[in-house]
Amino acid sequence: xxxxxxxxxxxxxxxxxxxxxxxxxxxxxxxxxxxxxxxxxxxxxxxxxxxxxxxxxxxxxxxxxxxxxxxxxxxxxxxxxxxxxxxxxxxxxxx
Numbered sequence: 001x002x003x004x005x006x007x008x009x010x011x012x013x014x015x016x017x018x019x020x021x022x023x024x025x026x027x028x029x030x031x032x033x034x035x036x037x038x039x040x041x042x043x044x045x046x047x048x049x050x051x052x053x054x055x056x057x058x059x060x061x062x063x064x065x066x067x068x069x070x071x072x073x074x075x076x077x078x079x080x081x082x083x084x085x086x087x088x089x090x091x092x093x094x095x
Contacts, residue, residue: 022062
């Protein structure tokens with residue numbers, strides 16, 4: 001099972017696991033990952049770009065983590081996206 005590091009911060013974004021043919025994999029919440037990377041010192045745009053390119057855009061193997069996003073979810077990260085519709089659309093399309 002692949003776990004994102006540092007676990008002290010990014011485990012807060014882990015919302016469950018999924019068992020598939022290749023074995024179990026963790027499920028991370030997209031918005032909580034963004035918050036985690038912001039806590040680690042990234043600005044919002046950096047965190048979104050990092051997740052979109054380095055996590056969602058990368059296949060590590062059959063135990064690659066699943067990144068989920070609540071449909072129509074509203075939270076403090078969503079409010080920050082209101083001024084960045086192109087980022088929100090890009091992130092949603094890649095999920």
